[in-house]
Amino acid sequence: MDIQRLTAARQGSESLLLRDEELTQTWQDFQLSSMPDLLSALHLCHAVHALAESGLLQRLRDGVEEDLLDGLNQRIASNLLRYLVLKGVLEEWQGTFRLTRRGALLTSEISLARLGFYLEAYGPVVQRAGDLVTGRAVYGTDVRRSNGPLSRHCGTVFAKYYTPIVLEAMRDRGAKRILDLGCGAGQLLVDVCLNDPEITGVGLDIAPAAVETARDLARRHGLEHRLEFVVADAFDPATWPPVCSGAEIITSIGVLHEHFRDGNKAVVEILNTYADVLVGEVMLLIGEPEPFYDDRENDSEFFLMHVLTDQGFPVDRATWFSIFAQTRLTCRQTLTWANAGPRMCFYDLTLKR
Numbered sequence: 001m002d003i004q005r006l007t008a009a010r011q012g013s014e015s016l017l018l019r020d021e022e023l024t025q026t027w028q029d030f031q032l033s034s035m036p037d038l039l040s041a042l043h044l045c046h047a048v049h050a051l052a053e054s055g056l057l058q059r060l061r062d063g064v065e066e067d068l069l070d071g072l073n074q075r076i077a078s079n080l081l082r083y084l085v086l087k088g089v090l091e092e093w094q095g096t097f098r099l100t101r102r103g104a105l106l107t108s109e110i111s112l113a114r115l116g117f118y119l120e121a122y123g124p125v126v127q128r129a130g131d132l133v134t135g136r137a138v139y140g141t142d143v144r145r146s147n148g149p150l151s152r153h154c155g156t157v158f159a160k161y162y163t164p165i166v167l168e169a170m171r172d173r174g175a176k177r178i179l180d181l182g183c184g185a186g187q188l189l190v191d192v193c194l195n196d197p198e199i200t201g202v203g204l205d206i207a208p209a210a211v212e213t214a215r216d217l218a219r220r221h222g223l224e225h226r227l228e229f230v231v232a233d234a235f236d237p238a239t240w241p242p243v244c245s246g247a248e249i250i251t252s253i254g255v256l257h258e259h260f261r262d263g264n265k266a267v268v269e270i271l272n273t274y275a276d277v278l279v280g281e282v283m284l285l286i287g288e289p290e291p292f293y294d295d296r297e298n299d300s301e302f303f304l305m306h307v308l309t310d311q312g313f314p315v316d317r318a319t320w321f322s323i324f325a326q327t328r329l330t331c332r333q334t335l336t337w338a339n340a341g342p343r344m345c346f347y348d349l350t351l352k353r
Contacts, residue, residue: 040087047084050080051084056068056072056077060097060099065096084103088103089103109156113157114153114298117153117154117157118301120149121153122145122150123146124143126304128143129308132310147209151210151213154184155184155186155187155188157341159191161341161342162287162341162344163192165337165346166249167195169335170196172348173248173283175248175249176196176200176248177249178192178247178251179201179249180203181252183210184205184210185210185217186203186214186215186227186229188251189201189214189218190218190221190223190227194223199226200227201227201228202227202228202243203229203230204232204234205232211230228243230244235273248283250277250283250284251284253288254288256270256271257288257289257312257313258311260312260313260314261311261312267323268323271284271324271329272327278329281350282350283348284349285348288344288346288347289314289342289344290314290316290317290336290345291313291316291343297342317345320345320347324349329352330349330350330351330353332349333348334346334347334348
């Protein structure tokens, strides 16, 4: 190790400035690796989430100044704000804090929903990635995603980008009653009903907690007389209660692709099971992620979630059409946004004639 010593006298003491080419190269390599940027992004994600979850974000939006940290750990909260100033999320002026333009964008409704999807819903899974890869842990037994945040954050994105597609499909058919399979927290049905006062519907989910959350959401919006939510297996119509009959459109959004883990035949069988309940002109509208397996629009992050949870992978449009060809269903049309929202394609399916 070749150390260069630069000596300078300062206030009667000796100051040594050391330089070593090998250590300099190692540190420069670390900087060039982009790991510092990754660490910054990781911590910023947690800090923005803490800003929202602590209530500080809402206080900032409301213009609270004197009591901004009231009821919080003053030392930690104040230094969190200082950190967010350093990151350009906040600006400090005369002892008060405000969101910057970047901060407003980072804490928008959609931004926080996407953050919550990965940090809250799938965070418990990613944290155990090493155990899942080695087999020390098994998804579904030792590790699970957090379904409460998953339903809540997906509901936010669905309301913005997918509800309009469902409404468009219903208008095209003149449908006024909807059955949503795997309804989760019920956001889709609530949003559809809020957009059209003539629509009624039923939400079905296998999770009792999700169904209860959906019922509460409907009550809070005054829709308890237009919407019903029941516990049943979305993939087994034999478990569906009588209230599920009479729907003019049946929706299933983002759930079927998980069954590709059991092969294409498993999905074909489920679709044929649905064909048995499509009486007359009833339409089955399935919405499925459309992967490109690239690094755009968090496609790679979405892929990783499916890897770690050992789900079936989403497939492209061509594969879905090959699946439909093996069923008693035919695709009348596809609906998707040209350049907005997470990449999702909706398939309008009816019985083959």
